Amino acid sequence: MGNIRSATTEIPDSGNRNRTARIIFYGIIVIYTFILYGNTLNNLYSLDDYIIKGKNAQLVENGVKSIGDIFTSTYTSRSGPDGPEKSYGYRPLTRLIFAVEYTLFGLNPRIGHLINVLVYLALLLLLFNILRRLFRDYSMWFPFVILLLFAAHPVHTEVVASLKNRDELLSMLLSLLCLRMLLTYHDRNRLVFLIAGLLSYVLAFLAKPTALSFWFVFPLTLFFFTDMKLKRIGIITVMLTAMIILGGMVPFFFLERARDFSMIENPLYFEDNFWNILGTGMYGLGYYFRLLLIPHPLLYYYGYDMIPVVNLGNVWVILSILFHAGILAIAIWKFREKHVMAYAILFYLFTIAMFSNIVSPVPGIIGERFLLVPSLGFVMVLAWLIFRLFKARPESSVNKPVRIFLVMLLTVLILAPYSYKTINRNKRWYSDMSLYRADMKYLDRSVKAHDMMGTMMMKQINQELAKPVNVAKFLMPDIEKAIGHFGRAVEIWPGHVSSWTNLGMIYNHPRIAEHLLAAGDTARLLAFKQKAAGSFRKAIGLEPENGKALFNLGLTYEYTGMIDSATYYYERCIEHNPKIINPRSRLADLRFMQGEVQEALMLNQEIIRIDPNEALPYVSFGNYYMVSGDTLKAIESYEEAAKRNARPEVYSFLGQYYLEKGDTEKADLYRKKYLDATR
Numbered sequence: 001m002g003n004i005r006s007a008t009t010e011i012p013d014s015g016n017r018n019r020t021a022r023i024i025f026y027g028i029i030v031i032y033t034f035i036l037y038g039n040t041l042n043n044l045y046s047l048d049d050y051i052i053k054g055k056n057a058q059l060v061e062n063g064v065k066s067i068g069d070i071f072t073s074t075y076t077s078r079s080g081p082d083g084p085e086k087s088y089g090y091r092p093l094t095r096l097i098f099a100v101e102y103t104l105f106g107l108n109p110r111i112g113h114l115i116n117v118l119v120y121l122a123l124l125l126l127l128f129n130i131l132r133r134l135f136r137d138y139s140m141w142f143p144f145v146i147l148l149l150f151a152a153h154p155v156h157t158e159v160v161a162s163l164k165n166r167d168e169l170l171s172m173l174l175s176l177l178c179l180r181m182l183l184t185y186h187d188r189n190r191l192v193f194l195i196a197g198l199l200s201y202v203l204a205f206l207a208k209p210t211a212l213s214f215w216f217v218f219p220l221t222l223f224f225f226t227d228m229k230l231k232r233i234g235i236i237t238v239m240l241t242a243m244i245i246l247g248g249m250v251p252f253f254f255l256e257r258a259r260d261f262s263m264i265e266n267p268l269y270f271e272d273n274f275w276n277i278l279g280t281g282m283y284g285l286g287y288y289f290r291l292l293l294i295p296h297p298l299l300y301y302y303g304y305d306m307i308p309v310v311n312l313g314n315v316w317v318i319l320s321i322l323f324h325a326g327i328l329a330i331a332i333w334k335f336r337e338k339h340v341m342a343y344a345i346l347f348y349l350f351t352i353a354m355f356s357n358i359v360s361p362v363p364g365i366i367g368e369r370f371l372l373v374p375s376l377g378f379v380m381v382l383a384w385l386i387f388r389l390f391k392a393r394p395e396s397s398v399n400k401p402v403r404i405f406l407v408m409l410l411t412v413l414i415l416a417p418y419s420y421k422t423i424n425r426n427k428r429w430y431s432d433m434s435l436y437r438a439d440m441k442y443l444d445r446s447v448k449a450h451d452m453m454g455t456m457m458m459k460q461i462n463q464e465l466a467k468p469v470n471v472a473k474f475l476m477p478d479i480e481k482a483i484g485h486f487g488r489a490v491e492i493w494p495g496h497v498s499s500w501t502n503l504g505m506i507y508n509h510p511r512i513a514e515h516l517l518a519a520g521d522t523a524r525l526l527a528f529k530q531k532a533a534g535s536f537r538k539a540i541g542l543e544p545e546n547g548k549a550l551f552n553l554g555l556t557y558e559y560t561g562m563i564d565s566a567t568y569y570y571e572r573c574i575e576h577n578p579k580i581i582n583p584r585s586r587l588a589d590l591r592f593m594q595g596e597v598q599e600a601l602m603l604n605q606e607i608i609r610i611d612p613n614e615a616l617p618y619v620s621f622g623n624y625y626m627v628s629g630d631t632l633k634a635i636e637s638y639e640e641a642a643k644r645n646a647r648p649e650v651y652s653f654l655g656q657y658y659l660e661k662g663d664t665e666k667a668d669l670y671r672k673k674y675l676d677a678t679r
Contacts, residue, residue, distance in 0.1 A: 018140060022132075025144050029128060029151065033121045036152060036422050040113045040161045043430045047300055048164040070095045093206040094167040112163045120160050123173045124151050127376070130180050133187075134225050135340075135394075141404055142383060142394040145411050149379035152418040154295040154425055156375070158368045161429035167208035168369050174204035175214040175373075182218060182236065186226045194236070198243050205247030213373050215240060216350040224343045261361070264304045264447040264493060268361040271309060279311040281358035284366055286320030288352060292371065292378045295418075297442040298425055300435050301452070302366040305445045305492050324349070340384055340394070348377025386410050432456050447493045454485035454502060465511040468678075472515035482506060490538075500539040501549050507532035508556045532556045545576035551583045563590060581607050585616040592624055600624070615644035642670065648677040 075089030097115075105111040124147060131143035159165040181197030184190075204211035219237045222228050261269040271277055284307060291298075299306075310317055327345050334342035355362050355370040362370070387394040389410070392403040428438040436453045443449035461475050461482065472479075483506055489499035506512070507528040516525040536553035539546055554569035570587040574580060588603035604617035622637035635657060641650050655670035 021140055025128070025140075026125065029124055029147065030121060032148070033117065033124060033151060036419060037117045037120065037160050037426060039423060040117060040426045040429065041110050043113055043161065043426070044109050045112075045163065046429050046432050046435055047162060066099060067096065070099060089209075091167050091206065091208050093203055094170055094208065097166070097170070109163070113161075116160055116163060116166055116169065119166060119169045119173060120156075123169060123176065126173065126176050126180065130176060130183070133180075133183055134221070137397065138395050139387075139392070139397055139399055139404070141399075141407065142387065145383040145386065145407065146376075146379050148411060148415060149382055149418075150376055152415050152422060153292070153375050153379065154298060154418055154421040155291055155368045155371045157298065157422055157425040157429070158300070159372050161426050162369075165369050168210065168372055170207035171204050171209075171211045172214075172373055174200050174207055175211050175217075178204060178240075179214070179218060179221060182222060183226070186222065186228050194239075198239055201240055201243045202247035205244065210354075210370070210373075211247075212244060213351040213354055215244065217347060220343065220346055220350070224338050261363075264451075264496060265363050266357070266361040266365045267304050267309050268357050268365070273311075275311045276309050278358060279314060279317045280307065280309050280365075281356045282312075282317045282320045282324070283307065283310055283314060285324060285352065285356050286316055287366055288355075288371060288374070289320075289323070289378075291368065292375055295421060297439070298368060298421075299439050299442055300429075301439075301443070301446060301449055302364050303446050303448045304365070305447065306443065307365040341381060344377045344380035344384070346377075347380070348374050351377065382414075383411075386414075433460070444488070445492060447489045447496050447499070450485040450489035450492070451496065451499050451502070454482045454489070454499070457482040457485070458502065458506065465509070466678075470511050470514055470518075472512050473519070476512075476515075479506060479512065494538075495542055497539045497542045497546060497549070500535050500542070501546070501552070504532045504535035504539065504549065504552055504556070507535060508552060508559065510559070513559070529556060529560050547573050547577040547580055547583075550576065551580070551586075554583060555586065558586065558590070563594075566590065579610050581610060581614055581616065585620060588617075588620055589623070592620075592627075597624075613644050615641040615646040615650070618644070619646065619650060642673065648674050651677060 071092045075091040075095065101112065101115060127150065128143060128147045131146055132140075135143045159168045178197045178200040181193045181200060185193035185197060201211065201214075204214070215237075218240055219233050222233045222236065223230070263270060268277055268280060271280075287307065308314075312318070312321075328349060331342040331345040331349070335346075352370075352374040353359070355367070355374075357365065384394055386407055390403045390406040392399045392407050428435050432452075433456055436449070436456055440449065440453055457478060461478055464471050464475060483503065486499040486503045486506070489496050490503070513525055513528065516522070516528065533553060533556050536549045536556060539549035540553065543549070550569050550573035554566045554573065556566075557563075557569065558566035567587065567590055570583040570590070573583040574587070577583075584603045584607050588600040588607075591597075591603065592600035600620070604620050607614055607617045618637045618641035622634040622641065625631070625634035625637060635654070638646075638650055638654055642654060651670045651674035655667050655674055658664075658670065659667040
């Protein structure tokens with residue numbers, strides 16, 4: 001027997017012993033949570049945490065002063081000269097919490113990670129309270145085992161260790177609060193709890209719309225664990241649906257959204273064959289269950305081509321269909337007796353369904369964060385099986401001590417590898433590079449993973465190459481590795497524009513060219529220039545208006561002395577990107593060298609109109625005056641550039657100039673600016 005008994009009033013646990021046990025259980029949960037996730041406090045920002053830090057601190061840059069914008073704009077957005085390039089989602093509650101955190105503590109990753117752990121702890125404590133209510137006539141050990149298995153499951157590392165995924169934690173926490181309020185509404189028959197529950201669900205949606213996964217959980221739980229009439233459950237479900245519309249859908253009628261879905265995120269965005277969509281969806285569901293059963297390897301990203309697009313003839317799809325049909329049959333079989341297995345299976349199936357890619361493609365195809373809620377159904381089944389393995393009866397408050405001992409012994413044996421995996425996985429989330437390096441060996445077929453790894457490597461390499469002394473000679477092994485990652489990305493998906501462009505950027509890097517020239521390796525230098533041009537042409541062939549590729553192809557031709565070709569691509573870049581600056585500046589300099597002075601001046605004036613704070617036109621004016629022999633006018637122009645976003649070389653030149661002129665005050669001023677710019 002494993003049926004769930006309903007009751008109209010809440011029955012408190014009997015005796016001081018149970019009360020003491022509850023206190024001990026809560027204490028263990030608090031301590032265990034910090035054992036599992038305390039080491040995340042050492043981590044920095046990583047992966048999508050760019051949303052809340054640095055130059056892209058879209059959520060927190062103005063703190064609580066931006067509360068008006070927070071509730072009237074999308075979750076994250078990036079704007080280009082012609083409007084929003086990427087604008088999606090509506091999660092104002094999450095943004096508000098980040099803003100408050102920033103106002104109080106600034107950009108402090110340790111505080112951010114502490115808050116994530118505390119939110120997860122609050123979620124666990126609330127969940128344990130709910131489990132005790134659901135299984136109040138059961139063995140007191142049953143909800144405790146469920147909670148421990150849920151707390152330690154390694155698939156949760158992504159949502160706890162990644163600050164950006166606080167939205168998932170908040171959404172589940174508030175959805176659980178809604179569930180608790182609905183149960184209390186039934187138990188105490190007070191309308192205030194129903195209202196509190198409905199408001200909690202709105203807030204869950206304002207944290208993240210994945211709260212939708214709980215929509216079926218509410219009536220399912222009320223049916224299984226209360227004697228509430230079906231009519232009243234139906235009315236509450238309609239109210240909850242209204243909250244979904246209010247908190248999750250209405251805002252999108254007033255927000256400007258723009259998000260380009262790409263092949264490398266999920267090929268199903270471009271798939272119109274239903275059987276391929278269904279097959280791939282069932283393959284993904286099988287993969288999710290495998291992750292719950294054996295949580296290794298855990299990966300920060302999947303995407304194309306980690307999960308293949310397959311039809312119903314794939315053997316893994318067939319096995320997934322048989323498995324899911326089988327557990328659904330068990331749930332249907334046990335449904336009328338309100339068996340805990342039926343509840344747990346239906347909980348799992350309905351909460352995982354929205355991430356199956358069948359109804360709608362999911363970014364990344366697979367995401368471990370999407371298992372946060374469904375994993376609860378999984379551990380309920382696991383806990384029940386552990387009890388039954390030792391002939392302990394979870395639905396009974398009376399069991400032989402030896403059987404409970406064996407239950408807890410096996411639970412600890414499961415928790416040991418769970419805990420080890422969780423604690424070690426947290427370390428991988430220390431930074432972008434630590435995460436990429438840890439996962440790359442399992443992500444050989446992921447286009448985006450290769451592109452991200454190559455991009456991160458080149459970011460670090462470029463920081464070294466920007467130093468006064470050219471160290472390219474010592475960086476060539478890492479440069480070759482970055483080339484390998486971008487090359488692998490376009491091998492998997494030849495249509496990946498970003499990787500083609502990044503390859504071109506490496507092959508055309510001036511400091512690398514400088515090193516090859518100094519080493520006398522002209523053959524390799526020529527090969528690099530040819531590969532750069534070929535890579536940029538590939539990118540332009542895929543995206544004819546790609547400003548980055550057009551500009552850099554022009555730059556490649558300029559570096560190799562093919563001025564006409566350089567001019568052509570600079571002009572094309574300007575044509576397709578009217579407010580772009582760098583190609584105008586390069587084209588102006590080419591015009592000046594060709595004797596077309598007025599054309600050069602006109603192009604620089606256009607830059608000033610586009611961005612009055614841009615230093616490039618003033619640097620060009622200074623160079624023109626120097627060529628013309630008017631040093632004073634040149635210095636005036638360079639000083640105008642120095643008032644803006646000038647490169648360090650401008651400060652260095654001005655410092656040296658004033659030092660030679662004996663103006664030590666200005667010389668020191670510009671030397672200080674140079675040091676600040678290169679620090």
